[in-house]
Amino acid sequence: VNDIDKPALETKGLDGVVCGHTDLIGFYDDRTEYCGQNVARLCKEGSFEAVMWLLLNDEMPDSERLADCCSILSDSAVIDQPIADMVSAVPLQTRPLDLFPVAISLLSCFDPTPCDRTLPASRSQFWRVMAQTPVLMHVAFGGSLNEGRAITDESRTLSWAGQLLQILRDDHAPPTPREEHAFNVLMICQCLTEMRPACFLMRLFGSIVNDVVAGLKASSSMYVSQLRNDPYTWMSSRLRRLRSPQEAESWFAKRSSPIPCGFEPAEVLAGSHPEEDNQLRQDPRALLLKEQCRQLLGTMDGLILESVSARLENLMAHNAMAPTMDWASTRLMMLLDVPDDRMSLAVGLARMVGWAAQTLEQFDSGVSLLPELHYAETELPQPPA
Structure with a gap:
């Protein structure tokens, strides 16, 4: 196998670069x-x-x-x-x-x-x-x-x-x-x-x-x-098909991987274990949205959605994955009868x-965010000593 020439220029783009400060x-x-x-x-x-x-x-x-x-x-x-x-x-x-x-x-x-x-x-x-x-x-x-x-x-x-x-x-x-x-x-x-x-x-x-x-x-x-692959439509369509916590658990067990959207890795809170009480650190805004969901449980469909969502959240918590704000937003918009699309x-x-x-x-x-490029046949600028 021939050796592959290593490029003379190595860059990592803007990954990890802090471009400024925000008070927003x-x-x-x-x-x-x-x-x-x-x-x-x-x-x-x-x-x-x-x-x-x-x-x-x-x-x-x-x-x-x-x-x-x-x-x-x-x-x-x-x-x-x-x-x-x-x-x-x-x-x-x-x-x-x-x-x-x-x-x-x-x-x-x-x-x-x-x-x-x-x-x-x-x-x-x-x-x-x-x-x-x-x-x-x-x-x-x-x-x-x-x-x-x-x-x-x-x-x-x-x-x-x-x-x-x-x-x-x-x-x-x-x-x-x-x-x-x-x-x-x-x-x-x-x-x-x-x-x-x-x-x-x-x-x-x-x-x-x-x-x-x-x-x-x-x-x-x-x-x-x-x-282009709309995660809100995907989440709402899946939740709409599941009519009981047991059906949700069966659907989850058949998956070869965890739910692909609506959840993110989360830290387990001190003194708890995800498999015991599902106490994961969540986005506080997701909790605010889920509280609004509980205020709108006036129909049988709403109660089913709440129970199905809770079961899926518990199952994902076993993998230390917490629901995101987008997951909670989808649940809330379903209860508000916003069309999936x-x-x-x-x-x-x-x-x-x-x-x-x-x-x-x-x-x-007044801070510029326009980076520079290294062009062919030019020397890469050296950082100041």
């Missing part, structure tokens, strides 16, 4: 924080609009600012007929998630201040996109508009999350207060994650140009590409807030 999110053993605010408290208050303001402005809004935020979202939730005509031409069988970057791109073409890159303008552009994207989705789902709006006067008092839930369900009746609160909690928990490809794209945009909407187009495309879209819409905040924070830091 903090992870602790017993809690997660957004801008120093405990997410559990934010979820108890149940206002996704307040969290939007917090992440974009690095401070909690007072009652007047929160009212202004809600008013802006409500007033902006209107689209012109030309945009509606364009998206209504998309085939109805198009996967809802694939409409996500399309909607953002279309809306950006009709933005009244496309060339304004000041921070106030960037925030205003984001508010408009956030308000109008669900309306455009309503049209893409085959819904009709009333003077450019997707929501009737009866539902105008709903929060942004409540209106989105009604649109996702194609429901003429507004969600109940309990359902609306649960969906607000889901949006709050899902809006920020650890560094992922879509987050890095937003930070890259922020380090070069202060263009939130352009970043959203890129990050939404990345998000959609990564979910629209769950990932709901999560993507929540993530838009965190993505926008990443761009603004990176731009404000």
Whole structure:
């Protein structure tokens, strides 16, 4: 066997490289924080609009600012007929998630201040996109508009999350207060994650140009590409087929490998053992979402889902695998009757807030994230002594 020449240049890319610091999110053993605010408290208050303001402005809004935020979202939730005509031409069988970057791109073409890159303008552009994207989705789902709006006067008092839930369900009746609160909690928990490809794209945009909407187009495309095999649809479809804990255990026993998504390796808490009491360290937000699930167990199907999910979680705990926030979100959206193929879209819409905040924070830091390449016939730069 001939020896293989070892390349002269060895690089590991950007793996393991810390590219900066963020105050947007903090992870602790017993809690997660957004801008120093405990997410559990934010979820108890149940206002996704307040969290939007917090992440974009690095401070909690007072009652007047929160009212202004809600008013802006409500007033902006209107689209012109030309945009509606364009998206209504998309085939109805198009996967809802694939409409996500399309909607953002279309809306950006009709933005009244496309060339304004000041921070106030960037925030205003984001508010408009956030308000109008669900309306455009309503049209893409085959819904009709009333003077450019997707929501009737009866539902105008709903929060942004409540209106989105009604649109996702194609429901003429507004969600109940309990359902609306649960969906607000889901949006709050899902809006920020650890560094992922879509987050890095937003930070890259922020380090070069202060263009939130352009970043959203890129990050939404990345998000959609990564979910070509949609884990939310996979999890919900499997859970829906299992009608008892015993059936869940039988299905799990026949698998050649653990459940491929919805779980992550977890540390066993001190003084416990996973095979005895399943005490694993979990994302605090997953626990918050599971608590919302327990608040919605009003039907036999809901009770079956709870028992099946609990059995699968116990089985996975034997391998020191804990349920993720995505697993808990899937369970909650099933109880809220969100269609399986629209769950990932709901999560993507929540993530838009965190993505926008990443761009603004990176731009404000002034730190460049553009790396260098080693080109052929050039010397690799040597690090300083």
